[in-house]
Structure formats: C-alpha cells, structure tokens
Amino acid sequence: MPPTPVNIDSDDPTNACFEKHWPRFFEQWKTLVRFPSISADPDYQSDCRQCAQWLHDHLGTMGFDSQRIDTVSHPIVLARRPGAADCPSVLFYGHYDVQPVAPESAWETPPFEPALRNGRLYGRGTQDNKGQLFAVIKAIEMLHRQQVPLPPITILLEGDEENGRSVLESQLDEWRDRLKADVLMVSDTDMADADRPALIMGLRGIIHMTVTVSGLLHDLHSGLHGGVAPNPAVGMARLLATLHDADGRIAIENFEKDVIAPNVGEQRLVRERPGFGPDYRRRTGVDPVGGAPGIDPAERLGFHPCIDVNGILSGHTGEGSKTIIPATAMAKITARLAAGQDPETALRRLTAHLRRHTPKGLTVTVADAHVGGPALRVPLQAPAIATARETLRDMFGVEPLGMWEGASIPVLARLAEVSGATPVLVGFGLPADRVHAPNESFRIDGFRDGFRFATRFLTTLAKTQ
C-alpha cells in the first residue's frame, strides 16, 4: 500500500481527487518506469516499443484517438481528443525514452525497479520525463472521467529525446496540420526552488562539432623536432584562444549579428532570477565571470550565445613525462544559441572561423558538425502565459519566477513554430532529482503538483474564449 501523499491542502478539490486515486496512479507510474526504454542502446529497442504501446493503449482508455507511429528509430505516440469549442487547443509534448543507467553499481536500488524512499520514487525516468508527463496524463484522465470540459488536446510522445536523433523533427513538416494548436504544454523542467514554481520563458539553441588539428605523420621526438615542427597541441590552444577576446566576448565575425536583444520586460524579469550572488560560488566553486563583461549573468545565460570547449585530448596525458610533439589534438566544441540565431548559419560561421585561423603548417578538420536546434523564446505577453502564471500563483501563494534556462530542448523551438502554439513550460523537478545520473528520483509532491497544475490549467483554458 503506497503512502498517502503528504502536505494535502484539504481546501483544494484537486487534492481530494488526487488522494482518492493515488494508489492506482502510483501503481501505473511504477509500471511505466519498469519499461527500460533506453533509446540510445539498441538492446532496448523492443522495450522502447512496448513502452510506447503501453502509453498508446493507456491514452485509448481516456477518450483519445491514439496512434503508435513506427519510425526509423523508436515509435512516436500521437493521440487526439476533441474538446470544448472555441477555447484554446493544447499540444502536450513529452518523451518516454530515458538516459542510460551506467554506472549501474552506483544505484542504491535497481534503476528499473521503482522504489519509494523518503517521499521520493527512485528509478530511471521516475522524473525525466515519465513521472512529469504521467502526472499530466493522470490529470487529463481524471477530468475525462469526471466529464469536466477540457480543451481539444493532442498528445505527442517521442522515444528519441535522450539520444540526440532528430526523428521527431524530421516528421514535423509532414504533420504540420495535425500539430496546430494554441498552447504547447511541456512538463520537463524544474521549479525555481522547492517553494517557488517557475515558468520557463526561453531555452537556448545548440550546435555541436569536433575539431582536430593535425599534420604530423606520427608523434615526433620533441628534442629532435622542437622549435622546427609545428606543434598540434600548441596549435589547438592557439586556435581555441581565438574563439573569445581577452574580455570573454565571442570573437567570431558576425556570430552575434542576428541575436534578438531582450525587450524591456524581459530584461527586467530575467534579472529577478536568484543564484548568481555568493551562492553561485558555493554551488560551483567559481564566480560567474565567464562570458561578456558588463552584462548581468542571468541575462547572459538567457539572452546571449556562448561557445564552450567541452573536452580536449592531445598527446601524452598519463603519469610522468613523454617528450613528444603530439601528432594530433582534438577538441569538442558546443555553442549555445540565443533567439534570432539560425543554427545552420552559426555552424557555418564557427567552422569558417576555425578554418581561417588554421595554425601555421598544420591542418584543421571539423567533423560531426551538427545542429541540435534553435533557441526557444516564449512571448511574455501571451494569454496562455498569463493563465499559467495565475494558476501557479494560486497553487503556491507566491509569484512564479520567469526563467530563461540557458539549456536546450532541441525540438521545442521547431515544434512551437510548426504548431503555431505558445510554449508553456512548467515542470516540478528539482536539482536533487539527479536526472541523467544514478539514483534518479521524483518527489511524490512533484508528481502531485504536476497533476494539480495540469488539472487547473486545462480547466481554466477550457473556460477561456
């Protein structure tokens, strides 16, 4: 018998309803978590398929016309339920695939045997994204059973979010008509902190590449060639040093040309975000001094691109000294993109810059250059944002924080564009949930908050003309 969720506010009718049905919700959530739907690992292909089928069947029992659409990778579930006339329609996006579990030995309980401890359900995907999406589905189910008016809802669940494949993205143009909606609802983000909800107002885009500096046939003896042969490790350092100027600004020609600056409202809101004071150093070990100077860190994170070197490898990196000129040097680079930047253009400009700064006598090769996705910018004044904001304020008794995340959910910007919908990104995760890491968990309270938010938000939308 699962525990009754704590902190029930008995004045809230959604709480009573949640309490009553909680044992069933809990069992079904655990069933969903038990599918080891690791999208990146071909050994779990059939588990991904079974997980998609279970969700497809489940949506079929709650008024949805559901399809399981097989793809070159894992299936997509696309389900539609008619709703109240003349109110805003909803497209709900989620993903049922999960991250790999390695190192499995670091898990206190097996990743696909969900276990309840201290008010949290532990297991891979309990939060990201199975737990968060299932709370919304359970809210829709309850409203459906109680015959409460709902807006028209399309549910889109993919199985390739965690593996970097653009399976869904390649379908978007074909499905343009089926995906049209007014509100794009996503529950895959965090709260501002445990007591304060957040509305995500923007995500940055991302591009990736691997750069190699080479030219030597093999490692050379640094005594016999030092000062004569060009050194690829030194060349790589000099190349990467051209990406920024001495103050930390991006130094690539025209890279920031198309960036849309934050408007007055956004500038005001973005700086409300806490966490860049002394607290930042406590959490990270450093002061927030990366990037362009003279701009508030929260604004840099939300509205400016950045270029990061994610890794470098060259030559001898073990114990002791090995007196070589390394044959090659390799670096992994990602750039986060701000609103307005076209990812393909950014990729082209970065690549051209690297080629133009080829170190003397050596060769620069750019490999695996690819676009994750463009930035997502949520219009501050959209009616759906006001509705979400009021709903959260009512639920928590505090003003929700508008947050520009800096991170990326690659498909969302394109999904917002194709659907024409206002993105409403409200999630109830916390850093302690350890998504992508061993011992992932989700608070029962977080699941309940997701259920409550979806219940209230959807019923409010249904009443909106």
Place this chain on the structure above:
Amino acid sequence: MPPTPVNIDSDDPTNACFEKHWPRFFEQWKTLVRFPSISADPDYQSDCRQCAQWLHDHLGTMGFDSQRIDTVSHPIVLARRPGAADCPSVLFYGHYDVQPVAPESAWETPPFEPALRNGRLYGRGTQDNKGQLFAVIKAIEMLHRQQVPLPPITILLEGDEENGRSVLESQLDEWRDRLKADVLMVSDTDMADADRPALIMGLRGIIHMTVTVSGLLHDLHSGLHGGVAPNPAVGMARLLATLHDADGRIAIENFEKDVIAPNVGEQRLVRERPGFGPDYRRRTGVDPVGGAPGIDPAERLGFHPCIDVNGILSGHTGEGSKTIIPATAMAKITARLAAGQDPETALRRLTAHLRRHTPKGLTVTVADAHVGGPALRVPLQAPAIATARETLRDMFGVEPLGMWEGASIPVLARLAEVSGATPVLVGFGLPADRVHAPNESFRIDGFRDGFRFATRFLTTLAKTQ
C-alpha cells in the same frame, strides 16, 4: 656460429682483429642484452644489479680497478685503468639500463632473447646503450690484451639513464676528483646517415612541468552555466596560447635572455646539416615552420630553446557530445634549453609566466616541475674534437657532420663541467634502430664501426702529448 661481419676492409688492421674475435664479442654482447635491466620497473631491480655486476666483473678482467657502487636506485660501475703518461685522459660514460618493452606483443622476437636477422641484432638495449657501449669496451679490451699503449681511462656506467632519476648527478660533486679527465667519450648517438658519421657538437637542456587549470567543484552543465562560469578548457587554451607570439617566438619575459648565440664557426657548420628541405615533410608530414621565423631550422634546433606542449586532457574526449564545462584541464609542458640557460631560472620564469596569465576566475597550478639538465655545448676548436674528426674522416672517407642534436642527455652537461673534459659524442646508431620502441636492433656494422672508432681514437690519444 655467428656470421662474419660484412664489408671488412682488409687494409685496416682493426678489421682483421675484429674478425678474429667477433664470435666471442657476439656471444658476450648477447649475454649483456639478456639482462632485462629495465630501470623504471621495480620488478627488475635484481636484474639491473646483476647486469651491473657482470659489467664490473668484465672490466676487472681487462686491467681495470672496478667498483660496483650501490645507490638509492641501481648500482653505478666506476672503473679506472692507468695509461700512458702525459697524454689526454679519458672518461667514458654509458648506461646499462634499458627502456621498458611494452607493448611486448609488438616484438617479433622476445626483447631479452637477442636474435640476429639481416645483419642486425634484435633485442631491447642491443643499441641503446648496451651495444654501443660494449663496442667501446671490446676495443679497450683488445688494446689491453695486445698491450698497445692506451690513455688513462675511467669508465662510468649508470643504471638510471632511462628512468629520469638523477642518481648519478647527485654523486658528481662528491666524485669530482675521480672524474677529472681531458676527454669525455660517449657512444650513445646516431650517424648523420648510413654513409656519413656525425660528431655531436651540442645537446639542448630540458625542463618539465604539468599545468592544471581548475576552480570548478565538478563538471557543470554547459547549458545552465555556459557564458556564466569560466571554462577551464578555454582558459587552458588561452593560457597555452600565451607561451608564443603570433609568429612562433617564445613570448616569456627574459626566457631567452641568457642564451649564448652560436659563433661564426658554429653558424656555418650547423647549416650544413641536411634534412630540413623537402625531405623533412616526407619524414614528418609537415614543413619545418615551427619556432621563430627567419632563422635556419638547423640553427633553431641546435641553438634556440623551444617550449612544447606534450599533451592536453580536459573534459569529455570520447564518442559523441557531452555538454559540459569541464571541471579541470591539464597540460604537460617541456622546454628544451639552449646553451647559456640555467634550467632552474628557466623553470622559474616559465612558472611565473603561467601564474601571471591565470585565466579570469580560475586557478593555475604547476606540479612536477623539474629540471632534466642544462644544454651541452662542445667547443668546436678543442683538440679532442679535431682528433675525433680526423679519425672519422679516415674511417669513412667523408667529412663527418658536426650536428647539434636538439635532444637531451640530461647528465652530460654536468658531467662535462665536473670532469673538465671535452665531450666527444660519436655514435653509430640510425633511426631504423628503433631505440625506445619495439623491435630495437643494432647493425653488426654499427657495432664494428664503434669498435673501430674507439680503437683508433684511443690509440691516437695515447700518442698525443
């Protein structure tokens, strides 16, 4: 029955003598190679000791007063033989320790079971340095047996050349009186090519360090912190980029201040060295465009310091993309020093430069900073050099090439200083010998040339007043 060495010049009496005794030389050389005297591996401690003992016993049979001197590491053999009065005295330096053999599977025959193939003896140490030093010892033995006048000879054999420990160096001051000599003879280098002998006129010094850029408590999510947290991989690149200016000159304050420029004779000689034309690209894959522009490559190699990055490691270097700001970045740096540079001062200047260029918000740590040794500069006009030059010209019928090597034999500069002797570095190695690599070998011809050179050089010295 071993093969008779080829290419015997019957007009040369040393050849006839070599031919007669070759079967015994060959068996003894193989015995010496069979000791797995890997100085870097503690498992071979006793083998190093047995090898030293064998050499000690061997020298005792040929007129030497020999000592096996135990140290904190492997024994040193120090042997002395009186000689003709009033002629220059000789200090012969060699090392009996060898490099590790990994990967052992890459050896065609086991590294410590010497095997003859195609005029070469294969095995670890067959050349570096057991083969080269044993050819000299066999020359001394023959002259001793034939009662040919020899100069006073001190033989100094160490067992810590290949492992970077300064065991011998720490003894030098104490042994100053015992090591006094006029000529410091070493046979641990290569010929200019298979037909042309070389006299090594200089070696560069070397210093080592490991640099770390850090500050973050752990890897950070590049979306949530990119453009806010300083990036140690970017910081390392920017730091390493300060070591040279845009043209490739060393950009460290005063680093080259004490360098002794080559004199007119050295400048002329150094440029005779071939190998930096189109041939260089064929051998290395690159043109000789590293280092300061406007200076002949051979002169850069012989008379200028250089700073090389031997390795860099930071963050994610495996397959695919990992969107992190790496917690740390590490680089291995070595500098080769020119004549005139004090290694301790160079180490201090390099360290101070790195600290002074600490990337904003991050920390620079210099670890394992240590001196290999200073540069060795051989006086062009020394009588012993003229003798060696004439001996080689007689043997090969061509003018030997004076070569400045660029590489380092760390102890030699100090040994030359303490002994007061003129370094005569003549060796018969070739790049095809693959020293330090699997399938090391030494040409039987190279062994014979070492024997012939030592025979003639030493008898000429004995006749010199």
